[in-house]
Amino acid sequence: MRQIFLDTETTGLYADQGDRVIEIGCVELFNRKLTGNNLHFYLNPGRDSHEEALRIHGLTTEFLRDKPKFEAVADELLAYIQDAEVIIHNASFDIGFLNAELKLIGKPLFKEHVTSVVDTLVMAKEMFPGKRNNLDSLCDRLGVDNSGRTLHGALLDAELLADVYINMTRGQDALLMDVGEQQEQGGIPVERVDLSTIDLIVLSANQQELAAHAEAMQQIDKASGGKAFWKEAA
Template sequence: MREVVLDTETTGFDPQSGDRIVEIGAVELMGHMATGKTYHQYINPERAMPEEAFQVHGLGDEFLRDKPKFAEVGQAFLDFIGDAKLIIHNAAFDIKFLNAELKWMGLPQIPWEQAIDTLEMARKRFPGSPASLDALCRRFNIDNGARTLHGALLDSEILAEVYLELIGGRQPDFGLSTRSGSTSGADGDDWTPRPRATPLKPRITEKEAAAHAEFVAKLGDDALWLKG
């Protein structure tokens, strides 16, 4: 199963008021494992960056001036995400902006049902508790020390780890390649567990072993436990 963990950074809160996307970051998962494939693009918003947005993202007009416009990268972005489920924190915000940009280009919209909202997942799992990305990192003991400013790719990498905790726990050797240098196969099948350094002690008692042997003896010579 292919999933894409996605984040955007914008100049503000409303595309209908002239706000635009300035950065997209995405991380590919296959079978809940990172493949090492990512999408990352800074975008020229074709407008001045408001001071409050600069304070959040650290992306200024001079830096963004020579970056491509969304119209130049929109199709490549759609090609990357394909029909994969999109894992997004506060999905309504990102999908609203992406669909506005895609609509202005005359490209297909992203269906709302394609997105999985981790903010909604967190609120259902931990009702009444803080559900920001930083709060979830603290809850799950995920290192987000590099997150001094909002950055789309870094936030996507962190969100991928949060998402795996929300669905039941991180997979062994998850390690996103862009952060740890490790990679895994596209389907995650190349991971194999290592043998324990010290074998676990038997948990069955002598009394339980004797009772089991007595039970098996009553089953006759065709008992499964007596074969092999």
């Protein structure tokens, strides 16, 4: 399966108020292996970044002035993500901005170019309810080294997200063993094992173990004031 991890940086928080994309980073995974076939653009948004956004990504107007416009890289981006599963952290934010950019140049919306979109923020909230689930928190929780992330950067964040996703979904492949008969349960292959063919070994407790067990039961009965339920059932 071909998967693309995607992140953007923007001039601000609101695509519907004229904020623009200034950086796009994409990292490719194929069959859960990094391929090195990544894609990265800095873009000239034609406007300044808000101060709050600038403090996060550090991409100044001067730095971006000679970079291409989104329309100049759109075809390359769309060809790269074509028919892939795209994985984004807080997908509604990035897709909202990419849709705004695509609309400005008369291109179909983002989801029309890809097989599907997976939001790792939604995944994280289901896996770790009630906890902070931003990218830094997930890196700390899952043991992903993010020490180089002094500022947000689209390509670095996409690389970190790929690591986080692999850790979040680790063990999935082990569930799909091609041994014996399988059934479908909720669309997931479930292994059926015939235990009747297995000769189980039964180990009996020796006298020392039986005496230790009896002593432990007496102590529990004493601590409960003689109200141990197994005495009534005996």
